[in-house]
Amino acid sequence: MYPANFDYQKAASVDAALQAMADNPDLKVIAGGHSLLPAMKLRLAQPPALLDIFNLEELKGIKEDGDFYVVGAMTTHADVLRSQLPLFPEVAGWVGDPMVRNRGTIGGSLAHADPSADYPAAALATGAEFVIRGMGGERTVGADEMFLGMFESAVQHGELLTHIRIPRGISASVYEKYRHPASHYAIVGVAMARHADGQIRAAYTGAAEKAARLPKLEERLNAGQDAGTGLVEGADMLGDRFASAEFRAHLVDVLSDRAAKRLG
Amino acid sequence: MNVTMNVNGKPYTRDVEPRTLLVHFLREDLLLTGTHVGCDTSQCGACTVHVDGEAVKSCTVLAVQADGMDVTTIEGIGTPGDLHPLQTGFWEKHGLQCGYCTPGMIMASAELLKHNPSPSEQEIRYHLEGNYCRCTGYHNIVKAVQHAAEIMAQGGQAGGQAADD
Numbered sequence: 188m189y190p191a192n193f194d195y196q197k198a199a200s201v202d203a204a205l206q207a208m209a210d211n212p213d214l215k216v217i218a219g220g221h222s223l224l225p226a227m228k229l230r231l232a233q234p235p236a237l238l239d240i241f242n243l244e245e246l247k248g249i250k251e252d253g254d255f256y257v258v259g260a261m262t263t264h265a266d267v268l269r270s271q272l273p274l275f276p277e278v279a280g281w282v283g284d285p286m287v288r289n290r291g292t293i294g295g296s297l298a299h300a301d302p303s304a305d306y307p308a309a310a311l312a313t314g315a316e317f318v319i320r321g322m323g324g325e326r327t328v329g330a331d332e333m334f335l336g337m338f339e340s341a342v343q344h345g346e347l348l349t350h351i352r353i354p355r356g357i358s359a360s361v362y363e364k365y366r367h368p369a370s371h372y373a374i375v376g377v378a379m380a381r382h383a384d385g386q387i388r389a390a391y392t393g394a395a396e397k398a399a400r401l402p403k404l405e406e407r408l409n410a411g412q413d414a415g416t417g418l419v420e421g422a423d424m425l426g427d428r429f430a431s432a433e434f435r436a437h438l439v440d441v442l443s444d445r446a447a448k449r450l451g
Numbered sequence: 452m453n454v455t456m457n458v459n460g461k462p463y464t465r466d467v468e469p470r471t472l473l474v475h476f477l478r479e480d481l482l483l484t485g486t487h488v489g490c491d492t493s494q495c496g497a498c499t500v501h502v503d504g505e506a507v508k509s510c511t512v513l514a515v516q517a518d519g520m521d522v523t524t525i526e527g528i529g530t531p532g533d534l535h536p537l538q539t540g541f542w543e544k545h546g547l548q549c550g551y552c553t554p555g556m557i558m559a560s561a562e563l564l565k566h567n568p569s570p571s572e573q574e575i576r577y578h579l580e581g582n583y584c585r586c587t588g589y590h591n592i593v594k595a596v597q598h599a600a601e602i603m604a605q606g607g608q609a610g611g612q613a614a615d616d
Contacts, residue, residue, distance in 0.1 A: 188491050195452065195469035195515050224511050225493050237469070239516060284581025286496060286559065289505040290512065369494065
């Protein structure tokens with residue numbers, strides 16, 4: 188299968204990438220390409236021009252900055268898996284397979300905001316921050332403001348997600364996932380993290396049109412109670428031929444309970 | 452667009468459309484047909500090659516993305532007279548039936564053994580979850596990788612020009 192024809196250029200720097208996007212509104216950014224290229228091969232996406240940012244060294248690697256780890260957006264899942272980050276290495280181990288993890292990037296995945304991707308749950312549970320740069324400058328978006336809808340993140344056209352800031356003070360974290368056996372995407376995933384102040388944050392992915400926090404679960408766990416059931420009662424769950432909305436809601440309860448027991 | 456890459460230690464320059472997938476570049480431009488196209492949807496792993504030493508699914512990488520890089524295919528890790536330990540392992544342990552998935556299995560396993568010279572059965576199965584085999588039931592593939600690990604632990608050399616990538 189071939190994608191439809193397109194023009195291709197490699198970005199020399201983040202600044203050059205932003206300028207290129209300002210000059211040509213048709214440019215579509217490609218990172219590891221493991222969501223975009225499959226969609227292009229199926230002609231579900233036919234961007235007229237690609238801007239490749241995968242090799243930008245300024246967007247690779249993990250540094251420490253005060254109370255945060257700062258992760259370059261083009262850091263691959265394989266590098267996240269081998270890192271000392273809280274929660275994200277366990278989550279990365281659930282993404283795709285080893286070859287996919289060698290190409291796919293944390294920033295590409297988070298900016299893409301696939302409702303079944305694993306990282307959004309981890310970002311919400313850890314309270315990650317997103318550094319987004321545009322021609323007008325840089326802004327930082329909190330995890331709760333990052334995922335706006337199905338395949339819709341806070342990263343706007345003409346902007347690049349450059350770094351993900353992850354708090355260093357997380358003392359314990361877990362990820363529980365019920366995965367689709369062929370695609371390996373999450374039918375439901377639940378991420379949980381205990382923060383420096385002792386409070387637990389939890390979020391799910393795969394179950395609805397976007398990843399979201401689990402306020403009822405957080406309230407119960409922070410009050411010393413069990414996870415219980417009915418955690419997403421009344422919420423609008425996804426239903427498809429793989430799993431009904433009711434089953435997904437049930438999985439949120441089951442995986443939350445397992446996660447809470449593992450978190451201890 | 453012109454792309455230049457070192458494939459199995461030899462430099463090649465070709466003019467390609469940007470939409471040319473790496474697997475098609477290898478098979479149709481360079482006539483290296485050992486790398487197979489299986490599912491064509493980034494799942495089965497038959498097209499696995501190494502790019503700058505890392506295993507990738509070459510049906511999901513553009514040839515232009517591999518411009519300037521070192522690529523190793525199944526043709527580059529051993530020769531009929533000088534098999535890579537993994538090729539010996541698949542031979543000795545009957546790790547293939549139709550053989551369609553085998554190049555991808557070997558390239559994925561080579562990356563595993565580079566990072567983990569004596570993997571457990573569980574580690575082998577976890578690492579090969581992106582490589583599908585519809586014949587063997589995987590059992591002999593696991594044995595083949597274990598056999599290769601034993602050969603390499605005993606100092607068996609990897610053959611071919613690019614086996615040390």
